[in-house]
Amino acid sequence: MNWGNARRWVETWAWGDVGAWVAVVLALAALVVSIRAQRDGRKSADAAVASVEEARLSRLASERSAKVAEQTLLDQRQEAAERRIAEAEANRPRPAFTITRSRNNEFYLRNSGTGPAAGVTVLDRGFPDIGERPENQTLAPDEAVDFRMLATAGSSIPSTLYVVWDGQEEGVPVAVPAG
Known part of the structure; x- marks a missing residue:
């Protein structure tokens, strides 16, 4: 360098x-x-x-x-x-109905439900011509009302009756026991 x-x-x-x-x-x-x-x-x-x-x-x-x-x-x-x-x-307590026979022509309509019912009426639909149809009854639970139905040559005792009460305007079918 x-x-x-x-x-x-x-x-x-x-x-x-x-x-x-x-x-x-x-x-x-x-x-x-x-x-x-x-x-x-x-x-x-x-x-x-x-x-x-x-x-x-x-x-x-x-x-x-x-x-x-x-x-x-x-x-x-x-x-x-x-x-x-x-x-x-x-x-809710509700009424329900049963029919029992006491004697030949005597029956009981019983409130077998859990609630009371006012204005209980068995409708004329199918009810025999001779008899005492329950109308406008008040039934507490297990309470019953008696009534009579007679069979005649022109009508027999029906196998079903129809019941109405306050709040139930359409007839509810209830079986009638055979005699």
Whole structure:
């Protein structure tokens, strides 16, 4: 190597330029650090935007889930109320009637149900021409009213009588025991 040229170069080089070169190197390093920081900042900003979007979607899903749960609860409450009403109606005391024969032509109309009945009337439908048809009677549970039916040549004792009472306007069939 030609040391003479190198020596000349070192002699001509001013030591004041060393600070400038150090500044250039430091500026380049700062530029690299700045570019990397900018990339990281963008990544963080993108992650924050994605996180905000995920939070919004999660909130919407939670709101939908809460609405479904609320509607389900309302449906369950309505079903429970309907079930209670149906059970109360099924357990409500109701009259029911049976006919028993005491002697040949004497019968008893008995309230064999669990509730009282007012306005109890045996309808004329099928009732023989000769007899005392119960009308507008009030019968408590297990209470009975007696009546007579006679069979004649023109009519026989029916096998079924029809009974109505207050709240039951359509005749309910009640079997008549055979004699």
